[in-house]
Amino acid sequence: MVFWVFGYGSLVWNPRFNYDDKMIGYIKNYRRVFDLACIDHRGTPEDPARTCTLEYKEGAVCWGAVYSVKEGEEKERLAMAYLENRECEYDQKTTVDFFKEGEISEATLSGVIVFTSTPDKESNKYYLGPAPLEDMAKYEGSLDPWMSSLWTILYNKNPKFFPKGLSTSVCLI
Numbered sequence: 228m229v230f231w232v233f234g235y236g237s238l239v240w241n242p243r244f245n246y247d248d249k250m251i252g253y254i255k256n257y258r259r260v261f262d263l264a265c266i267d268h269r270g271t272p273e274d275p276a277r278t279c280t281l282e283y284k285e286g287a288v289c290w291g292a293v294y295s296v297k298e299g300e301e302k303e304r305l306a307m308a309y310l311e312n313r314e315c316e317y318d319q320k321t322t323v324d325f326f327k328e329g330e331i332s333e334a335t336l337s338g339v340i341v342f343t344s345t346p347d348k349e350s351n352k353y354y355l356g357p358a359p360l361e362d363m364a365k366y367e368g369s370l371d372p373w374m375s376s377l378w379t380i381l382y383n384k385n386p387k388f389f390p391k392g393l394s395t396s397v398c399l400i
C-alpha cells in the first residue's frame with residue numbers, strides 16, 4: 228500500500244510523521260473553515276478551541292502539501308496510525324485529486340487522502356459550526372503568544388496557504 232495524504236493546516240508546517248515525498252499544491256472545490264473543535268492541543272473539552280477543517284464549495288481552491296508514505300507496510304501502518312490519532316477530531320477520510328503548483332488542467336495525483344469532518348452537530352460531536360470572526364479572534368488571541376507568532380510568520384511567508392483577503396491578524400486562528 229502506498230498512500231498520499233493532503234495537509235492544509237498544521238500538517239503543512241509540522242507533519243511529524245515519517246514520509247517519503249512532499250509536494251506543494253492544491254485541491255479543488257474545498258475551502259478552509261474554522262468550524263471544528265480542538266480539545267487536545269489547543270483547547271480542552273470544557274473550552275474547545277477552533278481548528279480548521281474543509282468545507283466543500285464548488286470552485287474553491289485550498290493550498291497545502293501532499294505527503295507520500297511508500298517504504299513498506301510497517302512504515303505505512305505507523306504513519307496512518309499516527310495521523311488517525313493526531314486528526315482524531317476529523318470523522319472522515321475523503322479522497323481528492325491533487326494539483327501540483329503550476330498545473331491547472333490535469334490532476335497530478337488522484338485518490339489522495341484528506342482528513343475532513345461532517346458538518347453536522349448531531350453526527351459529529353466535534354463540529355461547532357460557523358461563528359463570527361470577531362468571536363474566533365478573541366479566543367485565539369488569548370492563546371500562547373508563540374502560537375500566534377508562528378501563524379503570523381506562516382502567513383507572511385506563505386500567504387497562498389490561506390484564503391485570499393485574509394489578513395495576518397486573522398491567521399492567528
